[in-house]
Amino acid sequence: MKTPEPNACLDRLYRETGLTLRQFAQDVNRLGTERGTPLKYREPSVYQWLQGHMPREAVRPLILEALARRLHRPVTSSEAGFPSSPDQLKQPASTVQGLIHLGREDMDPSRRAVLGTGLFSVALTIPGWPDVVGRMKAIKTDPQRRIGQSEVQAVSAMTDRLSDLDGEFGGRYARPMAAAFLVNTVAPYLKASASSETRKSMMSAASFLCYLTGWMAVDEGAHGRAQEYYVKGLELAGASGDRRAYCHILRGMSVQAANLGHGTPAVRLANAAAEVSPESSPRMRAFLAGQQAHSYALAGEPTNAWNSLREAERAVNQAEGQLGTFGGFSSATLAYCTAEVRHALGDAKGSVKSLKEHFPLRDSTDTQRSKLLFSSLLAERQLEIGHLEAACATWNTVLDDYPALHSGRVDEKVAKIRTLLSPYRANSIARQTAERSRELLVK
Structure with a gap:
């Protein structure tokens, strides 16, 4: 059997990331879990890929995505020395x-x-x-x-x-x-x-x-x-x-990236939304600047984050009228954005303060799901700053309303409760809260 030639293309990209073999294997494994197909690759597998052994077809997209996330740019199959997948050869559907x-x-x-x-x-x-x-x-x-x-x-x-x-x-x-x-x-x-x-x-x-x-x-x-x-x-x-719809969707894509912790793509999408915005009403400016602030904070750009947040605050103060079905930005939203910016920049205590300010400002346009998600964030951050009993009290308000909701994101938040409280099993309140979350998840 002919020995394969080393994959110089993949090796070049791998070296550009600056990762070790172990770190690269871990990146691919994490993406497998994210996709719903857990993997257990280790250093020898990565070494074999670099030596020219072709990864399984199902794993190649994970390798390309792992490289793209480290290099902050798209990586194609051919650039990595892989053959084009059948999907890439198909004519794009209308x-x-x-x-x-x-x-x-x-x-x-x-x-x-x-x-x-x-x-x-x-x-x-x-x-x-x-x-x-x-x-x-x-x-x-x-x-x-x-x-x-x-x-x-x-x-x-x-x-x-x-x-x-x-x-x-x-x-x-x-x-x-x-x-x-x-x-x-x-x-x-x-x-x-x-x-x-x-x-x-x-x-x-x-x-x-x-x-x-x-x-x-x-x-x-x-x-x-x-x-x-x-x-x-x-x-x-x-x-x-419809520029408004296009802008709104780009901003939603930035929210998705930010919530997954991808600061650089979130900034790119938030800025693209702002550039194409068809209007400069106060509500729209706040809607876009608030997301830019969160994205910049995640990307490690504090100056831009605070400048965008101040712009959102000025725009909210100028805005009039109620929120529409899609979009809009209120004082409650601003408080939540401020909490996210503070937390991304390392100020957990300030984030708790801003989240507490958010809830009294909510109105009928705010959803039950966002209430449970933001309450879960508050509990996690209360625990982060050492307020165990306050965190448990907040979590219990989430658990009161949880059974009526069919939300994957809220499921994930409730599933985290037991893990986060596991170091505090000696505390009866923490133990009872963790057990309640377990019981509700298995129903």
Whole structure:
């Protein structure tokens, strides 16, 4: 059997990361866990890859993503000395066909479990605004079906209802319904005959539904799948000429990256959203600057973080009116953003203070899920600064409402309680709180 030639391409990228063999293996293993396929690679495996032994096809995307996360840029199969995957050789699906494919896989909850969570890509190629404006003009329409503004209004109204369900009960509850609506109703509308104005309005409405479905996928921890919905939403926003939708989706993608701890991609996406923003109203400025502040803090840029946070504060003070279904920024949101910036910059005590300021400022537009998520963050940070009994009290308020919610993100927060409280088993309050969380998780 012929001895393989060393993989000079992979070796060059590996050396550029500055990692040891062990660290690189750990990075790949972590990504396997993130994807839902745990791995146990060690140094000899990495050494073999560098010597030219081809990794399994299923592992190659993890190696490319591990390199991309360290190098902060996309890494292709050919750049790493790997053959192109079958998926890369396929012709890209049209926006509508891609949407149908995505939605069909999500309509059946049992099928979603088989598909896994998908891998979040820090180097995902984001279609720029000039690249998507006016796309889909030449799409083949169905002469047997014609739509008007009433169908557009129906899609927008249904999106509002799904958003309400998502916020109140969680993404796991609402996402199959959103996917079925996309496949069975919205996709046919996108191919129907219509006036130019109606077609643009329908694509804009569909882009927001894609954004919402992606947001639901994030809530379930299906981060790779969420990115696919977000990109479809960007394509539809560009096709409709809707800068607001495009900007909103980019900002949502930044939130996703930030919540996963990827500061540099979060900054890139937040800044891209700000650059393409179609308006400079106080509410929109706050909406974008607040996310920029959090992203900069995670990326280790404190000056930019505080400057952006001050900009968000000024804009909130100027803003008037209530929040809309999508977007908006309030004093409660500002307090939460401040808490995130402080914590990312090492001020856990200040973060607790800001989170406590957040809750009295909430109003009817704030969701039950965000209440439980932010309360969980408060409890974790109270424990971090040594306030054990206060943390347990906060966690118990989360556990009071937890059974009614079907949210992967809240599940993760509740699952952490036992681990975080394990060093305090001698304390009866901590022991009771941990046991209560265990009982609720197994129900």
